[in-house]
Amino acid sequence: MLRIGVDIGGTFTDFCGWREGSQDIVSLKVPSTPSAFEEGFRNGFEALLKRLPPLEGEPALVMHGTTVSTNAVIERKGPKIAFFVTRGYRDLLSLQRMGVRNPLNVFETRARPLVERAMVFEVDERLLRGGVVRTPVDKIALEELVRQAADAGAAGYAVALLHSYANPEHENIVAEAIRKVAGDSAEISLSSEIWPRIGEYERAVVSVLNAFVRKRMDEYIGAVETYVAERLPGSQLFVTRSNGGAMAAAEARKYPVHTLLSGPASGVTAVQYLGRAIGERNILTLDMGGTSTDISIVRNGEVLTSTDAEVGEFPVVMPVTGIEAVGAGGGSIANMDNGVLRVGPESAGSNPGPACFGRGGTAPTLTDAYLLAGYLPEDLRGVGMKLDSEAAARAMEPIAKALGLDAVGAAEMCIAVASSNMVAGVMPYLARHGVDPEDLTLLVYGGAGAIHGPLLAAEIGVNRILVPTTPSVFCALGGLVSELSNDILETVHGQKVDAEFIAKSFANLREQSAEWLSRQDSDNRLISRSFECWAEMRYAGQSFQVDVRLPDRAIETRDIASMYGAFHDEHERIYSHADRRAAVEFVDLRMRVRGAMTIPEPASGETSSAGEVVRGQRSMRFQGEVHSGVKVYERGCLKTGEIIQGPAVVEQPDATIVVPPGFVANVSAYGTILMIRS
Numbered sequence: 001m002l003r004i005g006v007d008i009g010g011t012f013t014d015f016c017g018w019r020e021g022s023q024d025i026v027s028l029k030v031p032s033t034p035s036a037f038e039e040g041f042r043n044g045f046e047a048l049l050k051r052l053p054p055l056e057g058e059p060a061l062v063m064h065g066t067t068v069s070t071n072a073v074i075e076r077k078g079p080k081i082a083f084f085v086t087r088g089y090r091d092l093l094s095l096q097r098m099g100v101r102n103p104l105n106v107f108e109t110r111a112r113p114l115v116e117r118a119m120v121f122e123v124d125e126r127l128l129r130g131g132v133v134r135t136p137v138d139k140i141a142l143e144e145l146v147r148q149a150a151d152a153g154a155a156g157y158a159v160a161l162l163h164s165y166a167n168p169e170h171e172n173i174v175a176e177a178i179r180k181v182a183g184d185s186a187e188i189s190l191s192s193e194i195w196p197r198i199g200e201y202e203r204a205v206v207s208v209l210n211a212f213v214r215k216r217m218d219e220y221i222g223a224v225e226t227y228v229a230e231r232l233p234g235s236q237l238f239v240t241r242s243n244g245g246a247m248a249a250a251e252a253r254k255y256p257v258h259t260l261l262s263g264p265a266s267g268v269t270a271v272q273y274l275g276r277a278i279g280e281r282n283i284l285t286l287d288m289g290g291t292s293t294d295i296s297i298v299r300n301g302e303v304l305t306s307t308d309a310e311v312g313e314f315p316v317v318m319p320v321t322g323i324e325a326v327g328a329g330g331g332s333i334a335n336m337d338n339g340v341l342r343v344g345p346e347s348a349g350s351n352p353g354p355a356c357f358g359r360g361g362t363a364p365t366l367t368d369a370y371l372l373a374g375y376l377p378e379d380l381r382g383v384g385m386k387l388d389s390e391a392a393a394r395a396m397e398p399i400a401k402a403l404g405l406d407a408v409g410a411a412e413m414c415i416a417v418a419s420s421n422m423v424a425g426v427m428p429y430l431a432r433h434g435v436d437p438e439d440l441t442l443l444v445y446g447g448a449g450a451i452h453g454p455l456l457a458a459e460i461g462v463n464r465i466l467v468p469t470t471p472s473v474f475c476a477l478g479g480l481v482s483e484l485s486n487d488i489l490e491t492v493h494g495q496k497v498d499a500e501f502i503a504k505s506f507a508n509l510r511e512q513s514a515e516w517l518s519r520q521d522s523d524n525r526l527i528s529r530s531f532e533c534w535a536e537m538r539y540a541g542q543s544f545q546v547d548v549r550l551p552d553r554a555i556e557t558r559d560i561a562s563m564y565g566a567f568h569d570e571h572e573r574i575y576s577h578a579d580r581r582a583a584v585e586f587v588d589l590r591m592r593v594r595g596a597m598t599i600p601e602p603a604s605g606e607t608s609s610a611g612e613v614v615r616g617q618r619s620m621r622f623q624g625e626v627h628s629g630v631k632v633y634e635r636g637c638l639k640t641g642e643i644i645q646g647p648a649v650v651e652q653p654d655a656t657i658v659v660p661p662g663f664v665a666n667v668s669a670y671g672t673i674l675m676i677r678s
Helices: 037-051 068-074 139-151 169-182 200-231 249-254 262-278 366-372 389-403 407-432 449-460 471-480 499-520 552-556 560-575
Strands: 002-008 012-019 025-031 060-065 081-086 120-123 133-135 156-159 188-190 236-240 246-248 283-288 292-299 309-311 314-316 324-328 332-337 340-347 441-445 464-467 484-491 528-539 546-549 584-596 614-622 625-634 643-645 648-652 655-659 663-667 673-677
Touching: 002 037, 002 262, 002 471, 012 037, 012 471, 025 037, 025 471, 037 200, 060 200, 060 262, 060 471, 068 200, 068 309, 081 139, 081 200, 120 139, 139 169, 156 169, 156 200, 169 188, 188 200, 200 236, 200 249, 200 314, 236 249, 236 262, 246 249, 246 499, 262 283, 262 292, 262 441, 262 471, 283 449, 292 407, 324 340, 324 407, 332 366, 332 389, 332 407, 340 389, 340 407, 366 389, 366 407, 366 449, 389 407, 407 449, 407 614, 441 449, 441 471, 449 464, 449 471, 449 655, 449 673, 471 655, 484 499, 499 528, 499 552, 499 560, 499 584, 528 560, 546 560, 552 560, 560 584, 614 648, 643 648, 655 663
Parallel strands: 002 060, 060 236, 081 120, 081 156, 156 188, 283 441, 441 464, 625 648
Antiparallel strands: 002 012, 012 025, 236 246, 246 484, 283 292, 292 324, 309 314, 332 340, 464 673, 484 584, 528 546, 528 584, 614 625, 643 663, 648 655, 663 673
């Protein structure tokens, strides 16, 4: 069987392919087609099959990461949604949590809801905190509300009633009324079904986001699934999730909210996979693509999980891989804002792209700056593209004139501004998680990660940088090695929680998790299953929770003291203090299930004795100083243990690696390049 990982970004679509039993991983990238992402998928899929020809009757298992749902939210391109709430909560999406994102900005406003107020409908019903019915649903009035919504042009329906996390009965009644009036094909998103968590606004946002992106994702995944099934009969499509795992295509079409961060999460999954192979347990990840730069942490070999992520302007409270956007991407546009140089957030994308692409772009981007500073070659072999340095210089002229510099000096200033923005995001992120940058290895990937990542490391105090063999398609590799994964939640806040209650709750969650895994694995491809018990806990009266992995042994033996101890330890690790005599309470319990399939060993990269190790020389600019005669190495000709003194450049078909002054690089395990500050 073939196993194929795919990652669709705003600029390029990346592929990794592997045949079970083989040691070779084939990778490539093709330009994305934002107007119809499925077209870029087909182009890349066909190109991959030419390099990895399927045997007669051989099916494929395709693990697909995508930003289609994310882009729909950010661009606010979705159908008209009808939103049903408890009477008195019509302005829930507008009031939000009352505060604003940046209270120091006097012009700050709250996020504009995805559902206009006229499409919010109040249901006559009320549940009390424990799920007890206070006011039953008026079904006749409810059906009239649904008719009003349908007549207003609703193409999807979201439902988030008060306290439905404790009792889904009323939301189910609303769903029945919608199907009765709008038909069984109506697309309905229930908050109690998607993520039954305390917090009415956050739960409402999850249901609205799911409804908002469901139609687009259903069409896209349906088109891809049909194409794959026709091209390679017997194949199965999975979609990667925001928690770093994957789920069956049918599940992704129904609950696309779980895919909002799937692309970046796959990259962190690949980092964990490679880190385990080479013995790196504490890693700061840096994924720099064409539009943005994302970071995350792998601590003690485990991926950091977050329940306070954001997509666009909206919170996503489901457990996702802890990723934070900290800066611009390679396609981000530089501009002068009232005399101040800024880089991003606007991006040139893949069409027209940076000026140096020669596709009609005229705005200066970071990629143009890299080319002018000598970091990029003029020939991008991996995508068959020639870069135009003269076009880059012309685009940079307005910036250079405003700063009183030449084009190369202006390019370096653009790079410096981008680095400063990243530092301003990275350092607080590390501080929030109680991590010292000197204890971390920076693993860089994405199209521009191996160029800018080493420059950033020198700024933040990281002494070790690791570059994988295929950095520009690393998120696709993450899809290739992903496990099936799901989280199932039970809110227990306000209930009498003891060790016996916890053990019974986790037994029920485990049963639900096993059923979910069986639905995904219809062809019995799993080689192992695992279950993890988590809880959100806090000190009594505390206004925030801490996510704690509970010891399996403590649950089996009903040892609640050990559970409390795990909370105290985690609280002390994060905040440097713990009150071990204070009362502790549970807010919710969560079971994470994983199903592993056969995956390849990390590839060592293609090496060849043919050709010259040193391909040439060129001038590069670092911190205002021009370095002439900088050696350019061909990565495919480097041998394990070979040492390169910075400044230098290492090139490969799909990536360029910058070794800054003060760093020494050597070829390490599995063909990775390890840079150490000298």
